[in-house]
Amino acid sequence: MNKLNIKITKPDDWHVHLRDDSMLEAVTNCSTRINQRCIVMPNLDIPITTQKQCLEYKEKIKSIANQKNFIPLVPCYLTENLNLIEFKDALENEIFVGAKLYPSNATTNSSFGVKKIENIFSSLEVLEEVNKPLLIHGEKVSEGVDIFDREKKFIDDELVLIRKKFPNLKIVLEHVSSKYGADFVNHNDNIAATITPQHLMLTKEDVFYNESLNPHHFCMPVVKEEKDLISLRSYASSGNKKFFIGTDSAPHHVDNKIPKLSCKPGIFSAPCSIELYTSIFDEEDALENLEDFCSINGPKFYDYPINNNTIELIKEEWIVPEFTIYKDVKIKNFFGGKKLNWKVK
Numbered sequence: 431m432n433k434l435n436i437k438i439t440k441p442d443d444w445h446v447h448l449r450d451d452s453m454l455e456a457v458t459n460c461s462t463r464i465n466q467r468c469i470v471m472p473n474l475d476i477p478i479t480t481q482k483q484c485l486e487y488k489e490k491i492k493s494i495a496n497q498k499n500f501i502p503l504v505p506c507y508l509t510e511n512l513n514l515i516e517f518k519d520a521l522e523n524e525i526f527v528g529a530k531l532y533p534s535n536a537t538t539n540s541s542f543g544v545k546k547i548e549n550i551f552s553s554l555e556v557l558e559e560v561n562k563p564l565l566i567h568g569e570k571v572s573e574g575v576d577i578f579d580r581e582k583k584f585i586d587d588e589l590v591l592i593r594k595k596f597p598n599l600k601i602v603l604e605h606v607s608s609k610y611g612a613d614f615v616n617h618n619d620n621i622a623a624t625i626t627p628q629h630l631m632l633t634k635e636d637v638f639y640n641e642s643l644n645p646h647h648f649c650m651p652v653v654k655e656e657k658d659l660i661s662l663r664s665y666a667s668s669g670n671k672k673f674f675i676g677t678d679s680a681p682h683h684v685d686n687k688i689p690k691l692s693c694k695p696g697i698f699s700a701p702c703s704i705e706l707y708t709s710i711f712d713e714e715d716a717l718e719n720l721e722d723f724c725s726i727n728g729p730k731f732y733d734y735p736i737n738n739n740t741i742e743l744i745k746e747e748w749i750v751p752e753f754t755i756y757k758d759v760k761i762k763n764f765f766g767g768k769k770l771n772w773k774v775k
């Protein structure tokens with residue numbers, strides 16, 4: 431019999447962008463409506479690299495959150511010249527949840543990121559020593575590397591090296607986008623991955639078609655081939671403990687999504703992310719594994735308690751609003767204007 435409702439332990443989102451200023455006010459409660467905790471990415475215009483910035487940002491988020499017991503977690507943005515004493519202190523005091531590696535110029539606000547992996551080995555040593563995770567944007571951007579091969583190239587040239595040099599370092603390969611990446615995670619120790627809704631729903635034809643670009647399906651890493659989508663769907667819906675939710679919901683004002691050279695990568699899915707994941711698991715006939723993916727595998731990997739409250743989803747059609755509009759902010763919602771058949775009760 432088809433299931434008409436499903437109750438799961440309250441989810442967390444292990445990778446989301448909430449930004450700052452009026453954008454932060456516009457999007458925060460799209461995530462707090464269903465999540466108990468979120469890992470909020472530190473790639474603000476001025477990246478979060480110090481304790482002070484991190485504490486202030488978390489306070490700001492909490493002051494906006496409707497749900498007063500919402501917990502924002504923020505990783506330190508790794509640069510090649512961090513103050514390692516402060517970094518270690520902030521990790522030990524649970525100010526930073528871990529650290530985020532952005533290869534320089536791989537994505538939005540990554541120009542302060544890492545140019546040469548060896549230059550952050552001392553930071554990785556600290557992470558390994560205090561047993562805090564390294565979150566990775568796993569794409570190598572260099573001349574001659576096709577945009578569709580960036581994840582594989584990063585794994586082959588850099589992740590393998592990191593894995594070998596720091597065997598006890600906990601790693602999350604964020605927004606894994608390829609079969610190659612997901613297989614790597616599956617076959618190696620101490621590494622897990624988040625998977626976004628878009629990488630479970632779209633292929634490159636949904637982004638690049640008729641020699642033009644759909645800017646609202648453009649994100650980093652770019653969505654790939656059907657074989658990648660099938661592999662990611664299978665890992666996500668199988669209950670495999672190494673894979674868990676991380677929406678990578680990444681809002682940009684619509685004016686920054688006009689197809690031109692500077693079109694910003696990022697897809698804003700927070701208004702319907704849990705509903706999208708539920709529909710995907712329903713399509714895969716795997717609703718019994720939804721809770722593992724959304725609410726159990728993440729906290730287990732991150733060593734956090736599993737939430738003790740629940741949310742309920744019902745099978746009921748609704749249309750996702752086209753835009754999120756607030757003050758001067760206008761964002762195109764992923765799946766906006768389309769019909770979804772799962773809804774949060």
Ligand code: NCD
Binds near residue numbers: 447567649651696
């Ligand atoms: C993210 C953003 O806009 O901050 N963009 C994206 O395409 N995913 C950054 C990121 O996670 O790569």
Ligand code: ZN
Binds near residue numbers: 445446447471680
């Ligand atoms: Zn992201």
